[in-house]
Amino acid sequence: MADERSSKITIGGAEYEMLLTTKATKEIAGRYGGLSNLGEKLMKSENFEMALDEIVWLITLLANQSVLVHNLKNPVKKRELLTEEAVELLTSPFELADYKNAIMDAMYKGTKRHVESEDEPSKNAEVG
Template sequence: MDSERSTKIKIGENEYSLVLTTKATKKIAARYGGLENLGDKLMKSENFEMALDEVIWLITLLANQSVLIHNLKNPDDKKPLLKEDEVELLTSPFDLAEYKSAIMESMYKGTKRNIKSEESSKNTAVG
């Protein structure tokens, strides 16, 4: 998986790439009303259990994007999708706190724009 577009985390014995895809963005928008509301929801959850549920849902969603991409590109070597129950059983609350920053990093990587300057600018005044 392209490291410019993803952030790696380890869940149990397996490494996953968290990737913000258009598909994931649509699911986040349906759940939170848009990416801009995501941070508020994570920080202002009514209770600890709800906050954990949101982080687990996001980890599962973003990690499964890399699995779905792999399965699309490798139809003869499909990997199983990660389940929220697996994330809950194979992680600790301490892990989830670390994953929050990985979630935010993958969101940043998924939404950043690469702006390239032209080599020679036709608007530059020549002296």
């Protein structure tokens, strides 16, 4: 994946690229009602266990997007998908806090718009 669209994390010694795709956006919308509700839901989780569950779900979802893209492009050399159980077993709560920044970075990169303006003569410039 191109770095401008992903954020890298390491889980259990394996590197994953967290990527916000249209597919992931649809799953987030189904679970939270949209990207804009995601932050609010995470902050208002009933308890610590629920907050951890949501972060683990997001990490798994976003990390698997790059695996799914790889598998689509390389049907002969498929990689195994990450599971929520693997994320829970191979990480510590301290690492999850770091991954939260990677989640936000991947989501920002996935929703970023590149706007370029064309060179246009100034309306105050003299035409000669």
